[in-house]
Amino acid sequence: MVARVNLTFEEMWEKIIACDSKYDGLFFTAVKTTKIYCRPSCRSRKPKKVNVEFFHDIHEVEKAGYRACKRCQPKSDHAPHIELVRKVISFLVNQYKQKLELQDIADHAGVSAYYLERQFKQATSETPRSYLEKIRIDKAAHLLKNTDRTNLEICYEVGFQTPSNFYKVFRRLRNCSPSEYRALIREEKQH
Numbered sequence: 485m486v487a488r489v490n491l492t493f494e495e496m497w498e499k500i501i502a503c504d505s506k507y508d509g510l511f512f513t514a515v516k517t518t519k520i521y522c523r524p525s526c527r528s529r530k531p532k533k534v535n536v537e538f539f540h541d542i543h544e545v546e547k548a549g550y551r552a553c554k555r556c557q558p559k560s561d562h563a564p565h566i567e568l569v570r571k572v573i574s575f576l577v578n579q580y581k582q583k584l585e586l587q588d589i590a591d592h593a594g595v596s597a598y599y600l601e602r603q604f605k606q607a608t609s610e611t612p613r614s615y616l617e618k619i620r621i622d623k624a625a626h627l628l629k630n631t632d633r634t635n636l637e638i639c640y641e642v643g644f645q646t647p648s649n650f651y652k653v654f655r656r657l658r659n660c661s662p663s664e665y666r667a668l669i670r671e672e673k674q675h
């Protein structure tokens with residue numbers, strides 16, 4: 485059983501607007517007007533926010549009478565190894581604040597670190613560690629956009645141990661500093 489991911493409506497909305505495939509399988513976007521449900525990464529035209537509801541479980545969304553989107557095929561990744569990967573990703577999304585070593589993640593999943601890393605890489609082309617960094621930077625971007633917390637507060641809030649590492653990883657993934665990102669987003673909001 486995969487744990488529900490701890491994401492707010494607003495965070496899930498940001499991820500579907502970004503067509504972010506990192507969160508595929510963790511939740512589903514259901515559109516009340518069309519009765520169709522999608523993966524977060526679906527490239528179809530985005531629904532209106534008021535018409536969207538999110539589901540964490542594919543059985544629940546089906547039970548509610550929604551049909552799978554033909555374009556993004558949200559049903560198609562239910563192979564057993566994907567179940568393991570999904571379990572790990574939802575663990576990372578929920579525990580990103582903690583200091584997590586590969587072994588902690590493997591222990592949670594009940595497999596060896598070697599097996600985990602191999603399966604994870606095969607499914608996502610990433611290591612659990614690089615995936616976790618991306619989740620942390622998504623959280624940081626969300627906080628920069630929606631709160632007045634300082635860069636330093638956000639650094640620790642999202643699970644980085646040192647500001648220098650936070651700035652380095654943020655720049656690598658977003659091509660700007662946290663302060664530049666915040667300024668950019670504020671400017672966009674005003675237009």
Ligand SMILES: [Zn+2]
Pocket residue numbers: 521522523526527528553554555556557
């Ligand atoms: Zn779709």
